[in-house]
Amino acid sequence: MSVKEDILKIAQAARQASLGVARLGTGxxxxxxxxxxxxxxxxxxxxxxxxRKDTEAAEKKGLTKAMIDRLTLTDKVISTMANGLREVVxxxxxxxxxxxxxxxxxxxxxxxxxxxxGVIGIIYESRPNVTADAAGLCLKSGNAVILRGGSEAIxxxxxxxxxxxxxxxxxxxxxxxxxxxxxxxREAVQEMLKLEDYIDLIIPRGGEGLIRFVVENSKIPxxxxxKGVCHVFVDxxxxxxxxxxxxxxxxxxxxxxxxxxxxxxxxKNIADEFLPGMYKKYKEAGVELxxxxxxRKVLPDIKAAIEEDWSAEYxxxxxxxxxxxxxxxxxxxxxxxxxLHTESIIxxxxxxxxxxxxxxxxxxxxxNASTRFSDGFQxxxxxxxxxxxxxxxxxxPMGLEELTTQKFIIFGEGQVRx
Amino acid sequence: MSVKEDILKIAQAARQASLGVARLGTGxxxxxxxxxxxxxxxxxxxxxxxxRKDTEAAEKKGLTKAMIDRLTLTDKVISTMANGLREVVxxxxxxxxxxxxxxxxxxxxxxxxxxxxGVIGIIYESRPNVTADAAGLCLKSGNAVILRGGSEAIxxxxxxxxxxxxxxxxxxxxxxxxxxxxxxxREAVQEMLKLEDYIDLIIPRGGEGLIRFVVENSKIPxxxxxKGVCHVFVDxxxxxxxxxxxxxxxxxxxxxxxxxxxxxxxxKNIADEFLPGMYKKYKEAGVELxxxxxxRKVLPDIKAAIEEDWSAEYxxxxxxxxxxxxxxxxxxxxxxxxxLHTESIIxxxxxxxxxxxxxxxxxxxxxNASTRFSDGFQxxxxxxxxxxxxxxxxxxPMGLEELTTQKFIIFGEGQVRx
Numbered sequence: 088m089s090v091k092e093d094i095l096k097i098a099q100a101a102r103q104a105s106l107g108v109a110r111l112g113t114g115x116x117x118x119x120x121x122x123x124x125x126x127x128x129x130x131x132x133x134x135x136x137x138x139r140k141d142t143e144a145a146e147k148k149g150l151t152k153a154m155i156d157r158l159t160l161t162d163k164v165i166s167t168m169a170n171g172l173r174e175v176v177x178x179x180x181x182x183x184x185x186x187x188x189x190x191x192x193x194x195x196x197x198x199x200x201x202x203x204x205g206v207i208g209i210i211y212e213s214r215p216n217v218t219a220d221a222a223g224l225c226l227k228s229g230n231a232v233i234l235r236g237g238s239e240a241i242x243x244x245x246x247x248x249x250x251x252x253x254x255x256x257x258x259x260x261x262x263x264x265x266x267x268x269x270x271x272x273r274e275a276v277q278e279m280l281k282l283e284d285y286i287d288l289i290i291p292r293g294g295e296g297l298i299r300f301v302v303e304n305s306k307i308p309x310x311x312x313x314k315g316v317c318h319v320f321v322d323x324x325x326x327x328x329x330x331x332x333x334x335x336x337x338x339x340x341x342x343x344x345x346x347x348x349x350x351x352x353x354x355k356n357i358a359d360e361f362l363p364g365m366y367k368k369y370k371e372a373g374v375e376l377x378x379x380x381x382x383r384k385v386l387p388d389i390k391a392a393i394e395e396d397w398s399a400e401y402x403x404x405x406x407x408x409x410x411x412x413x414x415x416x417x418x419x420x421x422x423x424x425x426x427l428h429t430e431s432i433i434x435x436x437x438x439x440x441x442x443x444x445x446x447x448x449x450x451x452x453x454x455n456a457s458t459r460f461s462d463g464f465q466x467x468x469x470x471x472x473x474x475x476x477x478x479x480x481x482x483x484p485m486g487l488e489e490l491t492t493q494k495f496i497i498f499g500e501g502q503v504r505x
Numbered sequence: 506m507s508v509k510e511d512i513l514k515i516a517q518a519a520r521q522a523s524l525g526v527a528r529l530g531t532g533x534x535x536x537x538x539x540x541x542x543x544x545x546x547x548x549x550x551x552x553x554x555x556x557r558k559d560t561e562a563a564e565k566k567g568l569t570k571a572m573i574d575r576l577t578l579t580d581k582v583i584s585t586m587a588n589g590l591r592e593v594v595x596x597x598x599x600x601x602x603x604x605x606x607x608x609x610x611x612x613x614x615x616x617x618x619x620x621x622x623g624v625i626g627i628i629y630e631s632r633p634n635v636t637a638d639a640a641g642l643c644l645k646s647g648n649a650v651i652l653r654g655g656s657e658a659i660x661x662x663x664x665x666x667x668x669x670x671x672x673x674x675x676x677x678x679x680x681x682x683x684x685x686x687x688x689x690x691r692e693a694v695q696e697m698l699k700l701e702d703y704i705d706l707i708i709p710r711g712g713e714g715l716i717r718f719v720v721e722n723s724k725i726p727x728x729x730x731x732k733g734v735c736h737v738f739v740d741x742x743x744x745x746x747x748x749x750x751x752x753x754x755x756x757x758x759x760x761x762x763x764x765x766x767x768x769x770x771x772x773k774n775i776a777d778e779f780l781p782g783m784y785k786k787y788k789e790a791g792v793e794l795x796x797x798x799x800x801r802k803v804l805p806d807i808k809a810a811i812e813e814d815w816s817a818e819y820x821x822x823x824x825x826x827x828x829x830x831x832x833x834x835x836x837x838x839x840x841x842x843x844x845l846h847t848e849s850i851i852x853x854x855x856x857x858x859x860x861x862x863x864x865x866x867x868x869x870x871x872x873n874a875s876t877r878f879s880d881g882f883q884x885x886x887x888x889x890x891x892x893x894x895x896x897x898x899x900x901x902p903m904g905l906e907e908l909t910t911q912k913f914i915i916f917g918e919g920q921v922r923x
Contacts, residue, residue: 106840110864183863189885195874197884202866204896283720287896302701308726308897329919336921422524444914445601446528448620456613456917465922466615466913467607478622478705478910479726480898492896495884496862499874501747503754504883 090270094278097233098285100263101206105231107261109203113180116227119258120176124169126254127219127247131165137246138215145239158213158239168219168247171470175223178469181488182229185496196498201491203229205287208279209472210301212293213237218247221290222265224472226255228490231264233286235279238271245269280305288480290473310485311477314400315345315428317458320417320443322434323356329455330357330433331365336457337431339372343402345474346429346451346461350397350407352417358385358410374404381410397424414439418446425449427476429461450476450483508688512696515651516703518681519624523649525679527621531598534645537676538594542587544672545637545665549583555664556633563657576631576657586637586665589888593641596887599906600647603914614916619909621647623705626697627890628719630711631655636665639708640683642890644673646908649682651704653697656689663687698723706898708891728903729895732818733763733846735876738835738861740852741774747873748851749783754875755849757790761820763892764847764869764879768815768825770835776803776828792822799828815842832857836864843867845894847879868894868901 127134138160145155181201188198207230209221218234225232236244248267255264268275280289283306290310291301302309319337321330337348353361362385369376376382377392389408396407397420411417421430431453432443440454451461461484463471468486475481481489545552556578563573599619606616625648627639636652643650654662666685673682686693698707701724708728709719720727737755739748755766771779780803787794794800795810807826814825815838829835839848849871850861858872869879879902881889886904893899899907 109866191883191885195878200862202896205866302724306720308895326919332919332921340922440916444618444916448527448623448912451913451915453915454917455919456915457921459922460613460915460917460920461913465609466915467609477726478620482910483913492900494866495869495879495901497869497871497874497878497884498858498862499872499878501744501750501873502878503750503875504758504877 090272090274091278093270094268094275095282097266097268098206098279098282101231101233101266102285104261104263105203105205108226108231108264109182109205109229111229111260115259116180116229117176119226119255119260120172120223122254122258123219123223123251124172126250127165127169127172130250131162134160134165134243134246134250137242140242141240150239154213154239158215158243160215160243164216168216171216171220172223175227175470178227178487180227181491186493193502194500195502198496199493200496201488202494204490204492206231206233206285207490208233208235208286208289208307210235210276210289210291210293210297211237212297213239215240215243215247217292218244218267219251220470221472222248222251224470224487224490226260226264228487230490233266233268233279235268235276241269241271276301277304280307283307292473308480310473310475310480312345312474313476314426315347315476316349316398316400316424316426317346317429317461318350318352318421318425318431319348319458320352320411320414320421320430320432321354321357321361322414322432322436322439323354324435324439325357325361325433326435327357327361327364330361331368333431333433333455333457334365335368335372337459338369338374338406339404340457340459342404345400346458347402348406348458349399349401350409350424352420353382353408353410354414354417355381355410355412358382362386362408369406372404374406377405377407379409382408400426414442418443421447421449428474429453429458431456431458450474508690508692509696511688512686512693513700515684515686516624516697516700519649519651519684520703522679522681523621523623526644526649526682527600527623527647529647529678533677534598534647535594537644537673537678538590538641540672540676541637541641541669542590544668545583545587545590548668549580552578552583552661552664552668555660558660559658568657572631572657576633576661578633578661582634586634589634589638590641593645593888596645596905598645599909604911611920612918613920616914617911618914619906620912622908622910624649624651624703625908626651626653626704626707626725628653628694628707628709628711628715629655630715631657633658633661633665635710636662636685637669638888639890640666640669642888642905642908644678644682646905648908651684651686651697653686653694659687659689694719695722698725701725710891726898728891728893728898730763730892731894732844733765733894734767734816734818734842734844735764735847735879736768736770736839736843736849737766737876738770738832738839738848738850739772739775739779740832740850740854740857741772742853742857743775743779743851744853745775745779745782748779749786751849751851751873751875752783753786753790755877756787756792756824757822758875758877760822763818764876765820766824766876767817767819768827768842770838771800771826771828772832772835773799773828773830776800780804780826787824790822792824795823795825797827800826818844832860836861839865839867846892847871847876849874849876868892
């Protein structure tokens with residue numbers, strides 16, 4: 088069979104499975120998740136053996152040690168995957184939730200009920216643990232899933248999916264609820280992205296290149312997340328001690344992730360008081376600052392920022408710093424250069440806190456807290472399938488609820504239209 | 506300037522306007538809607554004059570009388586458009602609504618707040634009244650809008666948009682909140698569909714051909730609605746008088762619309778009792794039935810249905826009829842042949858009503874009511890920008906709420922990540 092036929096067959100099987108998965112009770116789904124966790128642990132030798140094929144190939148190809156580390160399945164990684172699935176058991180089942188209901192003048196009762204989206208396609212780069220995480224979240228939200236991992240992890244992903252699927256079927260989940268694309272050919276992704284009749288949503292997880300490729304080639308809606316250029320704005324009324332703590336945490340705690348701060352905006356009236364102490368802390372942590380002219384009047388040592396710095400996602404210990412005249416200038420700067428990801432204001436002023444919350448339309452907007460909280464676990468979603476920085480369907484961290492949609496349900500007593 | 510440059514300029518202006526429109530208070534938006542309504546009425550002579558250019562061109566091109574009627578702006582059509590805008594004034598402003606809020610163990614207060622989507626592109630066929638309807642809904646929901654109507658209505662649409670925009674600016678709405686693509690060239694649409702950095706969502710309104718063209722060519726998310734193959738299932742326990750009333754209304758009240766019934770499913774145990782009387786009523790109304798074999802055992806006069814009838818959207822006084830053995834068979838038939846639009850069950854059985862509501866995942870699912878209620882006004886949304894039969898972002902009739910998305914808002918007191 089050709090790749091095209093293979094992918095079509097997988098997608099059709101997923102659509103068929105999705106009808107059954109959508110109707111599963113919470114009990115069956117939870118039982119399956121527990122069996123999936125047990126299956127991963129019980130099959131650790133098999134998973135590591137299959138994984139070794141991938142890591143040996145990676146070594147031959149000369150991949151970096153960091154990349155091979157990310158690819159490697161150890162007992163610890165396997166048990167983390169298993170525990171991730173067990174945590175999903177504890178999350179509330181979103182399917183069937185009636186989010187509102189109202190009565191019409193003709194006595195029709197009209198409501199909205201959460202239902203699964205149907206078939207979700209996940210396209211991701213090499214970490215094999217995504218296979219288990221994504222499969223667990225899709226199952227609990229009543230969706231069938233088609234997984235396409237990086238070619239480096241093909242043996243690992245296929246093995247993980249096999250173990251998960253066996254556990255599912257044992258628990259009473261329809262076959263093919265969880266499938267992995269079993270080929271490394273890039274054509275497979277292109278074919279997958281054409282099948283709008285069988286796949287409802289594509290979630291790419293990886294670098295900007297992968298996401299752009301998916302968007303360019305997909306006829307299926309895509310949840311996008313190009314980058315995170317997150318801002319903290321230190322308002323003139325900020326508590327400087329709190330501002331230092333939050334700005335430090337937002338930049339330094341884990342600089343390589345999308346919810347780390349990349350640009351610091353400082354109100355002119357607090358710049359002299361705040362910047363020198365902050366600079367000292369950053370310097371000790373090895374953070375390189377790049378400042379606007381006014382920042383450099385306070386901190387003459389630091390490099391000058393150029394235009395590109397204002398939209399840079401460094402993902403590193405580098406930070407752009409700009410002094411602004413007003414809250415409005417901060418909000419406008421964020422609208423112009425930001426990526427709609429996460430922004431925080433540090434302030435003691437009530438009115439400014441409310442304006443920032445209302446007028447900054449990024450996916451997560453905070454007052455007096457670190458940008459690092461922009462994360463499904465931290466916000467209390469329980470788990471995260473990804474983050475959306477486009478406003479369609481979901482915006483921000485996506486948990487189980489965001490893997491559902493809502494239908495209208497109507498209870499009548501014989502009403503017809505006049 | 507080339508078409509490409511023109512469209513880019515329009516889209517950039519819309520993005521710029523959207524930042525201001527998103528921040529408008531409800532008062533300004535309502536004032537603008539009232540002024541828009543007044544403006545349409547005050548400028549009726551100008552609108553009719555511009556409209557005449559379109560209708561004369563249409564006559565020369567030999568368009569049908571029905572098409573020219575749909576295109577013509579009379580005082581009555583203009584006042585209907587104006588009153589539509591006044592009705593939007595009365596609808597609640599969705600922007601800023603906090604739909605939920607919860608406390609995290611670290612005392613962070615996390616909530617979700619409705620915000621506008623940003624820039625909406627509407628691509629529609631010739632009725633010029635869509636121009637005012639869509640502009641009003643987009644404005645009230647805080648979005649900028651780019652309208653691209655049918656080429657036959659270019660003068661009418663441009664004139665309506667000019668009147669609406671003047672009224673908006675007078676009320677304090679940023680310029681370019683409402684724009685019409687001022688050219689009839691098809692290239693304009695293709696260019697528009699590429700501008701994912703400036704346009705957030707495309708809503709095509711028209712026939713399947715238009716919608717498929719948009720989906721094929723768009724890099725921007727599209728709200729889709731290909732067709733409505735709606736079902737009514739008459740359960741064995743149905744009240745036959747109620748079933749007749751609803752089945753008649755669903756098919757006959759307005760057969761040419763997407764929420765009219767196209768296939769009638771009848772439980773085998775009620776077929777003998779229900780079908781003959783129903784057939785009589787349909788016959789009187791001029792409805793042609795096409796039945797499965799078992800239907801034709803009860804109604805030997807009618808035509809045999811062929812496979813294509815089960816997925817046909819007749820939009821006419823034609824109806825496919827099938828006798829089924831069980832509720833499950835009805836649900837499976839709907840899943841196989843339906844278009845995810847609207848389905849209704851007629852039943853006196855509590856358990857079956859609940860199963861149908863839960864297991865049929867079309868965008869609107871009814872018990873004991875006509876499919877014709879699947880409509881924004883009828884469901885109480887107040888107005889409708891369109892209907893979605895794909896599950897991403899919105900599913901079913903879309904009102905003001907569906908023109909928004911939700912951001913996370915977080916109130917802290919200095920929290921950082923450990």
